[in-house]
Amino acid sequence: MSTESQYLYSQLPAIDRLLRDPAIEPRVEQHGQTLISDLLRQLQLQARETIKQHQRLPDWCADWPQALGAALAQRQRTALAPVFNLSGTVLHTNLGRALLAQPAIEAVTRSMGEPVTLEYDLDGAGRGHRDRAIADLLCQLTGAEDACIVNNNAAAVLLMLAAIAPGKQVVVSRGELVEIGGAFRIPDVMRQAGCQLVEVGTTNRTHLKDYRNAINDQTGLLMKVHTSNYSIQGFTAAVDEAELAQLGAEHGLPTATDLGSGSLIDMAQYGLPAEPMPQRLLAAGVDLVTFSGDKLLGGPQAGIIVGKKALIARLQQHPLKRALRVGKLTLAALEATLRLYQQPELLAQQLPTLRLLTRPQQAMQQAAEHLLQVLTPQFAGHFQLRAEPCWSQIGSGSLPVDRLPSYALTFTPQDGRGATLEALAERWRRLPQPVIGRINDGRLWLDLRCLEQEEALIEVLSA
Numbered sequence: 001m002s003t004e005s006q007y008l009y010s011q012l013p014a015i016d017r018l019l020r021d022p023a024i025e026p027r028v029e030q031h032g033q034t035l036i037s038d039l040l041r042q043l044q045l046q047a048r049e050t051i052k053q054h055q056r057l058p059d060w061c062a063d064w065p066q067a068l069g070a071a072l073a074q075r076q077r078t079a080l081a082p083v084f085n086l087s088g089t090v091l092h093t094n095l096g097r098a099l100l101a102q103p104a105i106e107a108v109t110r111s112m113g114e115p116v117t118l119e120y121d122l123d124g125a126g127r128g129h130r131d132r133a134i135a136d137l138l139c140q141l142t143g144a145e146d147a148c149i150v151n152n153n154a155a156a157v158l159l160m161l162a163a164i165a166p167g168k169q170v171v172v173s174r175g176e177l178v179e180i181g182g183a184f185r186i187p188d189v190m191r192q193a194g195c196q197l198v199e200v201g202t203t204n205r206t207h208l209k210d211y212r213n214a215i216n217d218q219t220g221l222l223m224k225v226h227t228s229n230y231s232i233q234g235f236t237a238a239v240d241e242a243e244l245a246q247l248g249a250e251h252g253l254p255t256a257t258d259l260g261s262g263s264l265i266d267m268a269q270y271g272l273p274a275e276p277m278p279q280r281l282l283a284a285g286v287d288l289v290t291f292s293g294d295k296l297l298g299g300p301q302a303g304i305i306v307g308k309k310a311l312i313a314r315l316q317q318h319p320l321k322r323a324l325r326v327g328k329l330t331l332a333a334l335e336a337t338l339r340l341y342q343q344p345e346l347l348a349q350q351l352p353t354l355r356l357l358t359r360p361q362q363a364m365q366q367a368a369e370h371l372l373q374v375l376t377p378q379f380a381g382h383f384q385l386r387a388e389p390c391w392s393q394i395g396s397g398s399l400p401v402d403r404l405p406s407y408a409l410t411f412t413p414q415d416g417r418g419a420t421l422e423a424l425a426e427r428w429r430r431l432p433q434p435v436i437g438r439i440n441d442g443r444l445w446l447d448l449r450c451l452e453q454e455e456a457l458i459e460v461l462s463a
């Protein structure tokens with residue numbers, strides 16, 4: 001080792017001395033000695049590495065308290081960092097899907113800090129199970145006889161199959177054997193539930209007679225799956241739920257639909273692409289319908305199964321229900337979300353998902369023009385900014401072909417290089433509150449549909 005390096009190593013302060021530094025002591029008091037010593041040791045190792053490789057002290061060694069502050073901030077950075085979702089996808093699975101309504105947030109907060117009547121009966125009527133109160137609410141809203149709540153819609157489908165058709169054949173159209181993101185594939189779920197999948201029809205056309213011909217004494221369930229994330233167009237035919245329910249009734253077989261998104265309100269009434277509604281399927285005679293809590297419903301992650309009382313009772317009693325049940329936080333959020341549906345006139349204001357989906361293009365255009373003015377000087381010489389019309393997606397398995405007109409602020413690199421664009425996107429992902437946009441057609445697009453606080457974005461991009 002050179003004497004030069006030896007000298008540099010000797011310049012590194014001892015941990016004990018750092019811990020007594022007046023600028024570091026308050027950190028120790030606030031966070032405890034274990035964490036702070038650990039971070040200081042790490043910094044020291046980093047410094048030693050720099051000396052070894054470059055025969056000099058890293059610049060930050062001039063200010064250990066500040067380096068410690070930065071390391072502490074880094075260590076405490078949450079794994080669930082809040083971001084600006086300007087991706088153009090409203091229900092973005094990787095960004096946590098639906099944002100909860102204020103009453104749901106308050107209900108969750110309350111249930112976190114205080115005991116609640118999760119399975120405790122105040123009126124002595126014998127509540128039975130934790131889903132009871134919310135199942136009643138779901139029955140009011142959908143006309144179902146009963147309901148069951150589990151961790152997500154994938155769990156809802158699994159539980160339904162395992163409880164209703166164990167060891168039996170389940171008949172599904174070939175055109176509906178979907179894969180939803182995150183490895184949810186209907187054939188795999190069937191196998192896990194102990195059911196035998198019987199595919200009928202073809203990819204593009206399936207008729208009632210295909211289901212009828214598949215029925216035998218091993219059949220346990222006739223099932224439909226909403227092809228939420230793709231669409232088959234052209235020469236197509238599918239059997240509607242009412243016909244299938246009729247066929248099931250004739251043969252004494254239950255029918256079920258996995259709806260995926262499922263909306264409790266008529267989306268068309270808000271000028272949005274129509275989505276099937278659980279209440280309509282139940283009215284058409286389907287015995288069980290499953291859907292997600294955090295897609296169009298706009299609530300917490302949950303799987304909801306509504307339908308016939310006797311069938312729901314089998315779900316509630318199945319051992320898998322115990323493994324898939326939800327906690328009080330989910331129930332609190334779901335209850336508060338569902339209550340909003342009892343005041344449909346207020347829904348478009350109170351439910352963030354619906355509020356964002358129904359924002360008029362003009363609102364995003366105004367935002368884009370305002371941001372254009374404020375931000376253009378900062379990017380001058382590097383990026384050309386423009387306010388441009390674009391299309392948002394609903395996301396989370398609503399039809400990808402159904403787009404909503406929106407407006408974006410776009411960034412085109414003046415050197416015309418894709419690498420510059422990638423670098424900008426990368427820089428924004430590293431901001432204290434990361435900004436998530438979309439690169440397309442040689443520019444970075446910030447779709448402003450989900451931006452309700454312009455000032456917050458300006459502040460983050462100007463820092």
Ligand SMILES: *Cc1c(COP(=O)(O)O)cnc(C)c1O
Nearest residue numbers: 152153154228259260261292397
């Ligand atoms: C989204 C979806 C699922 C999975 O629902 P999760 O709540 O994400 O588990 C299952 N089936 C269909 C048709 C879907 O659209």
